[in-house]
Amino acid sequence: MNMKCSVILLAFTVSYASGISNRSFPADFKFGVTTAAYQIEGGWNEDGKGESLWDWYTHTYPDRIQGGTNADVTCDSYHKYKEDIEILKDLGVNFYRLSIAWSRILPEGTVNHVNQAGVDYYRTVFQLLIDNGIVPVVTLYHWDVPLTLSEIGGWTNPLLVDYFADYARLAFELFGDQVKQWHTFNEPQSFCMLSYQGPLRKAPGYDLPAEAVYQCNYVVLKAHAKAYHIYDDEFRQKQQGNISIVLVAHWKEPASDSDADKEGQNLALQFEMGLLANPIFNGNWPQVAIDRVAERSKLEGYPRSRLPEFTQEEIDYIKGTADYFGLNHYTTELVSFAYNVTNVTEYPSFDADRGVLRTTDPSWPQSNMTWLRSVPWGFRKMLNWIDQSYGHPAILVTENGWADDGTSREDPQRISYIQDYLTALLEAIYDDGVNVIGYSQWSIYDNFEWLSGYMAKFGLVYVDFSSPNRTRTPKSSYYYYQKIIKTKCLVDTCDAA
Numbered sequence: 295m296n297m298k299c300s301v302i303l304l305a306f307t308v309s310y311a312s313g314i315s316n317r318s319f320p321a322d323f324k325f326g327v328t329t330a331a332y333q334i335e336g337g338w339n340e341d342g343k344g345e346s347l348w349d350w351y352t353h354t355y356p357d358r359i360q361g362g363t364n365a366d367v368t369c370d371s372y373h374k375y376k377e378d379i380e381i382l383k384d385l386g387v388n389f390y391r392l393s394i395a396w397s398r399i400l401p402e403g404t405v406n407h408v409n410q411a412g413v414d415y416y417r418t419v420f421q422l423l424i425d426n427g428i429v430p431v432v433t434l435y436h437w438d439v440p441l442t443l444s445e446i447g448g449w450t451n452p453l454l455v456d457y458f459a460d461y462a463r464l465a466f467e468l469f470g471d472q473v474k475q476w477h478t479f480n481e482p483q484s485f486c487m488l489s490y491q492g493p494l495r496k497a498p499g500y501d502l503p504a505e506a507v508y509q510c511n512y513v514v515l516k517a518h519a520k521a522y523h524i525y526d527d528e529f530r531q532k533q534q535g536n537i538s539i540v541l542v543a544h545w546k547e548p549a550s551d552s553d554a555d556k557e558g559q560n561l562a563l564q565f566e567m568g569l570l571a572n573p574i575f576n577g578n579w580p581q582v583a584i585d586r587v588a589e590r591s592k593l594e595g596y597p598r599s600r601l602p603e604f605t606q607e608e609i610d611y612i613k614g615t616a617d618y619f620g621l622n623h624y625t626t627e628l629v630s631f632a633y634n635v636t637n638v639t640e641y642p643s644f645d646a647d648r649g650v651l652r653t654t655d656p657s658w659p660q661s662n663m664t665w666l667r668s669v670p671w672g673f674r675k676m677l678n679w680i681d682q683s684y685g686h687p688a689i690l691v692t693e694n695g696w697a698d699d700g701t702s703r704e705d706p707q708r709i710s711y712i713q714d715y716l717t718a719l720l721e722a723i724y725d726d727g728v729n730v731i732g733y734s735q736w737s738i739y740d741n742f743e744w745l746s747g748y749m750a751k752f753g754l755v756y757v758d759f760s761s762p763n764r765t766r767t768p769k770s771s772y773y774y775y776q777k778i779i780k781t782k783c784l785v786d787t788c789d790a791a
C-alpha cells in the first residue's frame with residue numbers, strides 16, 4: 295500500500311449525520327470483508343487451473359457483460375495476495391471471507407486430478423492470513439463451477455451432489471488444519487434464480503421453464519447437506535470448526551396496506567429466502583411454495599408439481615445443516631400481489647409462481663446498480679424476520695455494500711450507507727434482541743462485478759484496472775471502516791458496550 299496516501303487520507307474526517315447510533319458493538323462482535331475467487335483472482339488459466347463456467351461465459355458472450363470485459367486478470371490477486379493481506383492487516387479485520395476456485399484445485403471438477411499448484415496457492419494464502427491474525431472464512435462455491443461439470447447440466451444435474459461432496463471432502467482434508475469456518479454455497483438464489491430463467495441472466499444464461507430453477511435449488515440443498523454431514527461426521531471433532539451456507543434476500547415491503555400485497559410480501563420472502571432457508575432451518579420447502587407450485591403446475595397441464603418433492607428422509611437429512619445463519623443483504627424492494635394461483639402462464643415461470651411484481655421507491659437513495667438503493671430500516675426488518683422465522687439463529691452478515699461508479703477516492707455515499715446499515719444492525723441487536731455476531735463488507739477491492747463488468751464498483755479500496763500493477767489505493771470509506779473496527783463505534787464517542 296501507498297503509505298503516503300494513507301497519511302493524507304487519515305486526516306479525512308467523517309461527518310456524522312443525526313441518527314447514527316452511538317452504541318458500541320458487542321465486545322465479541324467480528325468485522326470482516328468479503329471477496330470471491332472469480333471476481334478478484336485473475337490467473338484464469340495459470341499453473342494448471344481448469345476453465346470455469348464464468349471463464350467460458352465471459353469469453354463466449356462478451357456482449358452480455360457491460361464493456362465486454364472478463365476477469366482473466368481483474369485485481370490479479372492470484373499474484374498480489376501478499377499485498378492484499380498487508381492491506382487487510384492494516385484495515386484491521388478480524389476475518390476475511392474469500393472463496394476457493396474449484397477448478398484451480400480440480401481442473402476437471404473431479405477429484406481424480408488434483409492440481410497441486412492450486413492447492414499450494416490456497417495453503418499459502420490461508421497461512422499468511424493466519425500469521426497476520428486474520429481468520430480465513432472460506433466459501434467452497436461462489437458461482438464458478440468447473441466447465442466440465444456445467445456442461446453435464448451444472449446444478450440441474452443430481453450428479454453434482456456427489457461431485458460437490460467429493461470436492462468438499464478434499465477441501466476439508468487439504469485445508470482443514472488452517473480453515474475453521476466454512477461456507478458451502480454463496481447465494482444459491484442468485485445462481486439458481488437469475489441464471490436459468492428471465493432477462494437478467496448470469497452464467498450459464500439459459501432461459502428455461504421454471505423447473506430448472508427448482509431443480510437447481512433441490513440439487514444445491516442436497517449438495518450442501520451432504521457436505522455439511524461430511525464435515526460433521528468426518529472432520530468436526532478433529533478440526534474444531536464450523537460450517538454454514540450464505541443466503542441472500544432483499545427485504546420485501548408491501549407496496550400498499552392491502553391484504554393482497556401483504557400476502558405478496560409473504561410469497562416473495564418465502565420464494566426468495568424461504569426456498570433455501572426453510573429446508574435448512576425448519577425442514578422442507580415452505581408450505582406456501584409447495585401448495586402454490588403444485589396447484590399452478592396442475593392448471594398448466596403438468597402431471598406433477600414442478601417443485602421436486604423431498605422424501606421424509608431427505609427432509610431430515612437437510613434440516614439442521616447450518617451452524618449459524620450466513621446472510622447477504624443489500625437492499626429492499628416493494629412488492630404487490632400480481633398473480634393468483636389461477637393466473638397460469640403459457641411459459642411456466644418462477645416469477646409467476648412467486649406471484650408478485652417488484653418495484654422500488656424512487657425516493658430511496660440510488661447506487662450505481664439499479665437494484666441497489668439504501669433502505670436501512672429494511673435491513674433491520676430482514677434481520678428480525680430471519681430471527682423469527684428460523685428459530686433465533688446466530689446471524690453472521692456475510693455481505694453488505696454499496697456501488698458507485700468508482701471514479702473517486704472520496705466516497706461519502708458509501709460511508710453513509712455503512713453508517714445507516716450498521717445503525718440498523720445495532721438496533722436489531724439492542725432493541726430487538728436479534729443475535730447478530732458479525733458483519734462483512736462487500737468488498738475490500740473494486741472488482742469484476744459479473745454482468746456489470748467493471749462498471750459498478752463496490753470496493754473500500756480503489757483498483758487502477760488500467761495499470762499493469764492493478765495499483766490499490768484506499769478510499770475514504772476504508773479509513774472509516776478501519777476506525778469502526780478499531781473503536782467498535784460508528785461515531786467519535788460511544789457509550790460502553
Ligand SMILES: *[C@@H]1O[C@H](CO)[C@@H](O)[C@H](O)[C@H]1NC(C)=O
Nearest residue numbers: 429474475535536617618688
Ligand atoms: C464459528 O467458528 C468461528 C471460528 O472459530 C468462530 O469465530 C465463530 O464464533 C463460530 N461461530 C459459531 C456460531 O459457532
Ligand SMILES: *[C@@H]1O[C@H](CO)[C@@H](O)[C@H](O)[C@H]1NC(C)=O
Nearest residue numbers: 554631632633634635636637
Ligand atoms: C384471484 O382470482 C379470483 C377468482 O378468479 C378473483 O375473484 C380475484 O379477484 C383474483 N385476485 C386477483 C388479485 O387477481
Ligand SMILES: *[C@@H]1O[C@H](CO)[C@@H](O)[C@H](O)[C@H]1NC(C)=O
Nearest residue numbers: 631632633634636637638646
Ligand atoms: C390475473 O388474473 C386476473 C383475473 O383473471 C387478471 O385480472 C389479472 O390481470 C391477471 N394478472 C396477470 C399478472 O396476468
Ligand SMILES: *[C@@H]1O[C@H](CO)[C@@H](O)[C@H](O)[C@H]1NC(C)=O
Nearest residue numbers: 661662663664698699749750
Ligand atoms: C454507473 O456508472 C457508470 C460509469 O460512470 C455510468 O455509465 C452508469 O450510468 C451508472 N449507472 C447508474 C445506474 O447510475
Ligand SMILES: *[C@@H]1O[C@H](CO)[C@@H](O)[C@H](O)[C@H]1NC(C)=O
Nearest residue numbers: 758760761762763764765766
Ligand atoms: C509497478 O510496480 C513496480 C514494483 O512495485 C514499480 O517498479 C513500477 O513502477 C510500477 N508501475 C506502475 C505503472 O505503477
Ligand SMILES: *[C@@H]1O[C@H](CO)[C@@H](O)[C@H](O)[C@H]1NC(C)=O
Nearest residue numbers: 315316317786787788789790
Ligand atoms: C449517545 O446518545 C444519547 C442520545 O441519543 C446521549 O444521551 C448520550 O449521552 C450519547 N452518548 C455518548 C457517549 O455520546
